[in-house]
Amino acid sequence: MYAKVIVDVPAKQTNRAFDYEVPASLSKWVEVGSRVGVPFGPRVLQGFVVELQEQTEVDAKRIKPIQNVLDLVPPLTSELVSLGRWISRMYMCHEVTALQAMLPAALKAKYERVIIVGDESEDQSFLDMPDIEAIISFVKSKESVSMDVLLEHFSKEGALIKELLSTGRLAEVQLVKDRMNAKKALTVFPPAGGQGLEEALIELPARANKQKEVLRYLIEHPHAVRLTELMETVEVGASTVKSLADRGWIELREVEVMRDPYSGRAFERTKPLLLTEEQSGVFAPIREAVAEDRHEVFLLHGVTGSGKTEVYLQSIQQCLDMGKEAIVLVPEISLTPQMVERFKGRFGDLVAVLHSRLSNGERYDEWRKITRKQVKVVIGARSAIFAPFTNIGLIIIDEEHESSYKQEESPKYHTRDVAVQRAKQQDAVVVLGSATPSLESMEKTRRRRDRPKPPFTLLTMKERVASRPMPPVTIVDMREELKQGNRSMFSRSLYKAIEERLHKKEQTVLLLNRRGYATFVMCRTCGFVSQCPHCDISLTYHQSSHALRCHYCGYAEREVKECPSCQSEHIRHFGTGTQRVEEELSKIFPGIRVIRMDVDTTTEKGSHEKWLTMFREKQADVLLGTQMVAKGLDFPDVTLVGVIAADTVLNIPDFRSAERTFQLLTQVAGRAGRHEKQGEVFVQTYTSEHYSVQYASHHDYISFANHEMDIRANLGYPPYQRLILITFSHEQVPLLVRMAEAFVTRLKEIALPYTRQQVDLFSEAVPMDSSFHFDVLGPVASPISRIKDRYRFQCVVKYRGEELASEIVGKTVAWFEERSAKEKLLISVDVDPQYLM
Numbered sequence: 032m033y034a035k036v037i038v039d040v041p042a043k044q045t046n047r048a049f050d051y052e053v054p055a056s057l058s059k060w061v062e063v064g065s066r067v068g069v070p071f072g073p074r075v076l077q078g079f080v081v082e083l084q085e086q087t088e089v090d091a092k093r094i095k096p097i098q099n100v101l102d103l104v105p106p107l108t109s110e111l112v113s114l115g116r117w118i119s120r121m122y123m124c125h126e127v128t129a130l131q132a133m134l135p136a137a138l139k140a141k142y143e144r145v146i147i148v149g150d151e152s153e154d155q156s157f158l159d160m161p162d163i164e165a166i167i168s169f170v171k172s173k174e175s176v177s178m179d180v181l182l183e184h185f186s187k188e189g190a191l192i193k194e195l196l197s198t199g200r201l202a203e204v205q206l207v208k209d210r211m212n213a214k215k216a217l218t219v220f221p222p223a224g225g226q227g228l229e230e231a232l233i234e235l236p237a238r239a240n241k242q243k244e245v246l247r248y249l250i251e252h253p254h255a256v257r258l259t260e261l262m263e264t265v266e267v268g269a270s271t272v273k274s275l276a277d278r279g280w281i282e283l284r285e286v287e288v289m290r291d292p293y294s295g296r297a298f299e300r301t302k303p304l305l306l307t308e309e310q311s312g313v314f315a316p317i318r319e320a321v322a323e324d325r326h327e328v329f330l331l332h333g334v335t336g337s338g339k340t341e342v343y344l345q346s347i348q349q350c351l352d353m354g355k356e357a358i359v360l361v362p363e364i365s366l367t368p369q370m371v372e373r374f375k376g377r378f379g380d381l382v383a384v385l386h387s388r389l390s391n392g393e394r395y396d397e398w399r400k401i402t403r404k405q406v407k408v409v410i411g412a413r414s415a416i417f418a419p420f421t422n423i424g425l426i427i428i429d430e431e432h433e434s435s436y437k438q439e440e441s442p443k444y445h446t447r448d449v450a451v452q453r454a455k456q457q458d459a460v461v462v463l464g465s466a467t468p469s470l471e472s473m474e475k476t477r478r479r480r481d482r483p484k485p486p487f488t489l490l491t492m493k494e495r496v497a498s499r500p501m502p503p504v505t506i507v508d509m510r511e512e513l514k515q516g517n518r519s520m521f522s523r524s525l526y527k528a529i530e531e532r533l534h535k536k537e538q539t540v541l542l543l544n545r546r547g548y549a550t551f552v553m554c555r556t557c558g559f560v561s562q563c564p565h566c567d568i569s570l571t572y573h574q575s576s577h578a579l580r581c582h583y584c585g586y587a588e589r590e591v592k593e594c595p596s597c598q599s600e601h602i603r604h605f606g607t608g609t610q611r612v613e614e615e616l617s618k619i620f621p622g623i624r625v626i627r628m629d630v631d632t633t634t635e636k637g638s639h640e641k642w643l644t645m646f647r648e649k650q651a652d653v654l655l656g657t658q659m660v661a662k663g664l665d666f667p668d669v670t671l672v673g674v675i676a677a678d679t680v681l682n683i684p685d686f687r688s689a690e691r692t693f694q695l696l697t698q699v700a701g702r703a704g705r706h707e708k709q710g711e712v713f714v715q716t717y718t719s720e721h722y723s724v725q726y727a728s729h730h731d732y733i734s735f736a737n738h739e740m741d742i743r744a745n746l747g748y749p750p751y752q753r754l755i756l757i758t759f760s761h762e763q764v765p766l767l768v769r770m771a772e773a774f775v776t777r778l779k780e781i782a783l784p785y786t787r788q789q790v791d792l793f794s795e796a797v798p799m800d801s802s803f804h805f806d807v808l809g810p811v812a813s814p815i816s817r818i819k820d821r822y823r824f825q826c827v828v829k830y831r832g833e834e835l836a837s838e839i840v841g842k843t844v845a846w847f848e849e850r851s852a853k854e855k856l857l858i859s860v861d862v863d864p865q866y867l868m
Contacts, residue, residue: 291393466698
């Protein structure tokens with residue numbers, strides 16, 4: 032048997048499968064998806080088995096055997112291996128990079144160099160020397176040992192060990208291991224049924240009170256118990272229990288235990304709710320498709336508070352009733368606690384959770400629960416799409432419009448597209464839910480001449496549960512406030528509304544999508560602005576640490592008291608961040624209790640859950656934060672939402688700015704009045720006439736979508752054409768410009784021969800019409816022209832016909848990498864970029 036293996040070397044030359052022999056001893060263990068240790072040149076590397084076959088075209092004498100298998104159960108299914116190949120082709124990355132992205136960090140390989148006994152067929156007479164015999168026997172007893180351990184045991188024999196290595200009697204080899212091991216805990220095992228413990232109790236001397244307490248407890252509870260739990264319950268030390276084990280009355284063994292991120296938490300079980308007429312209307316086609324094992328993609332457009340989560344829950348129940356599995360994705364870690372509570376409340380221990388705030392050990396164990404079939408539902412952020420289920424019936428993507436579903440590092444996949452591809456492979460149903468669907472998804476629900484059946488089916492829910500009204504939105508023009516002499520960051524109407532909520536003991540959510548205290552620090556005498564020395568970006572002032580920070584590379588410096596340029600003392604903080612809003616609230620509303628949620632306050636594990644629980648329990652009057660407070664949160668006493676500055680996203684130079692502004696305003700407005708109490712929303716802006724702000728104030732998604740799509744169609748932007756962003760970076764500008772221009776020239780040359788006749792071969796891949804379109808813009812300097820001391824240029828490809836465009840760009844990148852390898856120029860390709868910065 033031979034295995035085709037992708038080795039753990041992300042390089043152009045190794046981006047293919049290599050043939051290895053499967054030894055007879057491993058034939059029962061090696062499967063497609065297995066991680067194996069394979070010799071590659073002088074090293075042993077991790078590899079992924081992507082195919083098994085009985086013959087090979089390679090000369091059998093040159094084929095090396097697989098050395099070991101890293102997992103008893105393959106961490107990747109054959110379907111995930113196939114998906115990895117699709118990701119590699121679609122997003123132009125190395126196949127091993129795609130496969131690595133599917134594994135939790137704990138399963139990333141760790142390479143260790145160890146000492147083993149060398150060739151024993153050599154002359155054995157040297158073993159007569161006692162020191163050498165001791166060293167060889169020690170290594171043999173351990174099978175393999177690190178150099179550090181060997182030198183620690185034989186500290187005076189360094190020269191001798193070196194000689195043994197040079198003569199081949201000892202050998203240094205590389206082993207592949209996991210970064211994480213299973214957690215084990217000492218466990219107490221009383222004899223079956225507690226037999227013999229009564230006699231042991233009588234045998235113990237009168238003074239052995241603590242040991243007697245342990246025995247009495249085990250007589251009453253004759254089952255295995257963790258040593259730590261027993262010690263805590265009976266209030267004894269470990270030595271007391273171990274002395275009983277030494278006498279043979281009980282047994283102490285190490286037992287594997289699963290790390291549980293929610294241990295000690297009790298989730299109140301919930302029952303399915305009676306669906307409203309609208310909920311029933313959207314649930315029926317989902318239920319039908321799941322029951323028929325029919326691959327279909329539904330776009331569920333439901334206003335905030337319309338009860339999408341209950342539809343998700345009942346769809347999953349249908350899935351479980353059929354013996355199938357479900358994946359639920361949320362865009363933000365901050366949404367996970369609330370979703371976990373709802374899903375664990377409904378499905379209990381059948382739910383596993385996967386997101387980046389879990390420890391490596393917790394993620395490792397949640398992953399193993401999935402591979403061992405102990406769970407049926409997975410909830411998590413982006414990477415949970417790769418949960419190793421084998422019988423998926425349903426994939427749900429909540430808040431599908433969120434840009435965080437796009438991976439910003441290689442492989443730069445979009446979770447929505449990966450989910451659709453994975454569901455296609457398993458004949459599963461995809462539900463994309465949002466109050467503000469992305470225009471790309473919405474366009475796929477529309478019929479056209481060349482598309483009588485759209486790729487996505489649109490389901491709509493226009494009413495909130497119990498016919499609760501949408502909260503009225505008041506747009507406040509801050510230019511008028513300034514004319515009236517109000518220089519505060521709070522308009523008079525928002526100030527009055529907060530005051531009323533404090534009086535009524537109701538709660539408020541305030542959104543400002545900018546963390547820190549001040550956006551930039553400037554000298555009012557000469558105009559100097561504190562900038563990052565490594566990036567072309569101004570530093571943000573953080574008051575709590577009295578530091579200026581770069582939000583791109585992490586550079587920080589102490590707050591300046593005088594201008595470094597003209598030594599003036601007129602240094603001022605401009606712009607407003609969440610820290611400054613928090614300080615201002617405390618000044619104008621003495622005694623107000625504020626919880627601030629942004630990247631700075633949510634770095635600790637469990638911090639999201641802690642802050643949101645405190646707010647739910649009414650330990651704060653105001654929840655202030657960046658966009659993480661805008662989505663998915665549901666608090667009964669929130670009756671006021673205030674947007675401090677609606678223009679922060681609107682003024683970013685990106686064609687999606689209007690769409691993101693509309694989505695953010697609509698989502699945050701939806702946090703108000705979700706239960707019995709009526710809600711109210713105030714949006715402060717300097718561009719009150721902008722269509723995205725106006726449509727958001729009326730909760731009118733359809734009118735906004737039509738308006739924005741007209742603009743996109745005229746400009747040839749998504750969803751009417753797709754984009755590929757190609758970014759070049761180097762430490763020298765002249766070389767960077769020269770290479771970027773050479774790339775674009777070559778790209779146009781390669782694209783030129785693709786005529787109309789050739790495009791017919793790819794007719795299925797041309798979504799918009801039958802003609803192939805390929806346009807290259809640039810190269811130009813990137814909007815942020817330097818990051819981490821590297822200058823950046825970019826070009827953008829606008830195209831129709833995805834496979835053909837990927838092939839053209841892929842060929843150009845391969846040509847370019849061959850010629851730029853010595854120049855240390857980095858090139859990054861982003862298919863369907865969410866940001867062009």
